[in-house]
Amino acid sequence: MNILTLSLKRKYFDEILAGTKTHEYREVRPSNTKKYVHLLCEGKFYEDDDTAFDDVSSDSPVEVVAKKYDAIKFYTGAYSGKRPYMLVEVKDAEAIIMTDQNGDDLYLQDGNGEEYLAVTVDYS
Numbered sequence: 001m002n003i004l005t006l007s008l009k010r011k012y013f014d015e016i017l018a019g020t021k022t023h024e025y026r027e028v029r030p031s032n033t034k035k036y037v038h039l040l041c042e043g044k045f046y047e048d049d050d051t052a053f054d055d056v057s058s059d060s061p062v063e064v065v066a067k068k069y070d071a072i073k074f075y076t077g078a079y080s081g082k083r084p085y086m087l088v089e090v091k092d093a094e095a096i097i098m099t100d101q102n103g104d105d106l107y108l109q110d111g112n113g114e115e116y117l118a119v120t121v122d123y124s
Contacts (some may be wrong), residue, residue, distance in 0.1 A: 004069040013076035028119040036121045040065045066093035
């Protein structure tokens with residue numbers, strides 16, 4: 001079983017436990033890209049820093065795809081000692097490319113001034 005581990009504030013943990021919150025969103029940043037998404041090009045999956053991806057033609061369309069997980073293990077509380085957790089089945093995961101008011105892909109900058117595509121993953 002492929003399990004993603006995430007930490008939540010108690011409020012959101014309780015909402016998921018009660019069934020009132022059915023989606024969890026995570027922002028994809030350069031530091032966590034491998035955890036949340038793959039790049040799909042010419043029928044193959046690549047990691048963001050995969051050197052084999054360098055051999056792909058620049059004309060080939062690239063799709064950002066959410067990594068598939070069977071479940072999410074949600075933790076809440078302090079990082080020391082025993083923490084409450086629950087294991088929740090993932091029904092679907094979708095990578096959503098954020099856009100600006102004109103419908104163009106949105107790019108953000110990391111702490112080093114490098115631009116990256118703004119993507120959010122929606123787990124249901």
